[in-house]
Amino acid sequence: MMMSDKQPPLVWFRDVTRSYGKGDVEVAALKNVDLAIASGEFVSVWGPSGSGKSTLCNLIGGIDLPTSGAVQINGEELAKLPDAQQSSHRNRSVGFIFQNFNLIGVLTALENVLLPLTLRGAETSRARQEALTLLDELGLAAEANRLPDKLSGGQQQRVAIARALMTKPPLVVADEPTANLDSENAEKIVTLMRHFNRSVGTTFVFSTHDDRLLDKVDRRIHLRDGQITDDVTVAPFSNSSEAP
Numbered sequence: 330m331m332m333s334d335k336q337p338p339l340v341w342f343r344d345v346t347r348s349y350g351k352g353d354v355e356v357a358a359l360k361n362v363d364l365a366i367a368s369g370e371f372v373s374v375w376g377p378s379g380s381g382k383s384t385l386c387n388l389i390g391g392i393d394l395p396t397s398g399a400v401q402i403n404g405e406e407l408a409k410l411p412d413a414q415q416s417s418h419r420n421r422s423v424g425f426i427f428q429n430f431n432l433i434g435v436l437t438a439l440e441n442v443l444l445p446l447t448l449r450g451a452e453t454s455r456a457r458q459e460a461l462t463l464l465d466e467l468g469l470a471a472e473a474n475r476l477p478d479k480l481s482g483g484q485q486q487r488v489a490i491a492r493a494l495m496t497k498p499p500l501v502v503a504d505e506p507t508a509n510l511d512s513e514n515a516e517k518i519v520t521l522m523r524h525f526n527r528s529v530g531t532t533f534v535f536s537t538h539d540d541r542l543l544d545k546v547d548r549r550i551h552l553r554d555g556q557i558t559d560d561v562t563v564a565p566f567s568n569s570s571e572a573p
Contacts, residue, residue, distance in 0.1 A: 337404060339500060339532055340366035340389055345398035347384050358384040360555040361398070366534060368499060371526045373543055374536045376552035382536035383504055385552065389534055390502040391419045403499065420449055424493030426503035426535070430485045432477040432492075438464065438484075439473040442491045456495075463491045467521060483514030490521060494531070501525075503535035507542060515541050 342364040348357045359381045366372055366389075374382050387393035388400050394408045401407075403422060407415055425431075432441045442460040446452045464473050467487045477485055486506065493501050503522070507515035519542055525531045535542065543549060551559040 336367065338365040338401075339368040339370075339403055340364065340534070341399075341401040342388070343399045343401075345388065345395045345400055347381075347388060347393065348396045357396075357555050359388070359395075362555075362557055364550070364557065366532065368532055369526070369530045370532055370534075370548060371523065371546050372532075372534045372548045372550060373546040374534065374550045374552060375538055375543060376558075377538070380552040381555040382552055384555075386502050386504050386534065386536050389500070390423045390425055391415055392425075420445055421496060422498055422500060424496065424498040424501040424531075426486075426489050426493050426501065426506045428505035428508040430477070430482075430489045430509075432485055432488060434477055437474050437476060438469060438480065438488045438491075441477070441488055442495050444492060445496050460491070460495060463494065464488075467491055481514075482509055483511075483517065486510060486514070486518055487521065490518065494525060497529075498531070500532045500534070503533065505537055505539075506535055507537065507539050512541065515539065519545050 342362050345359055345362045346357055347359040348355050350356055362385070374385055376382055384393065388395060389402070391402065391407050399406050402418070405418070407418065410418065433444065436444065439460055442464060443452050443456060446456050461470070461473060464470055467490065469484060469487055469491070472480055472484055477488070480488065507518055510518060522533050523545060526533050537543065547562065547564040549561045549563060550557060
């Protein structure tokens with residue numbers, strides 16, 4: 330990927346390996362991965378089960394740290410940050426969308442969307458109104474006060490997207506975001522993510538094996554056995570940069 334010196338990559342992996350277990354049972358989920366993703370990209374990470382997709386997403390999101398090599402997000406190497414700063418990074422700089430939604434069952438849709446701000450003590454009347462506006466944009470205004478078990482799968486996923494976007498993060502990481510959805514809801518979810526990518530400039534990186542997603546992205550990164558075997562730019566992207 331060609332890059333200019335003015336705009337460093339938002340995501341940068343340098344010779345990253347992530348292993349689990351020890352001794353004879355040690356397994357490398359990722360092996361010597363080099364990767365750069367620019368701000369504003371719309372990227373899928375795809376491959377067979379066990380290829381390392383979720384591990385890659387967890388490293389990008391700061392949920393996990395590499396066994397060796399370096400991961401930088403927005404110029405910061407996460408492994409070198411104290412635990413408190415790593416938590417702050419996850420809360421402020423990255424939005425997460427999980428395939429099982431991970432909504433809090435005792436909280437309403439609105440309260441789930443506000444949760445990232447509640448956890449940092451930043452919930453305000455203005456934030457509440459912004460959350461309601463976001464739910465409205467996602468077609469969920471009428472469901473704002475409903476608990477997750479009263480929502481359909483597609484509605485729950487849209488609540489999860491609203492929660493991920495509530496802090497206006499520069500980066501959203503989604504692990505199989507359409508895995509539990511029918512074709513109609515999957516199409517809506519992809520359209521919503523693309524809308525925020527284009528209108529706000531949010532960078533999206535998601536793992537998938539769903540052709541409905543693969544046909545919509547600008548760039549496809551293929552993983553097999555923990556290594557990148559193909560990296561294809563489907564649509565031209567101009568805001569890219571050279572690794573530091």
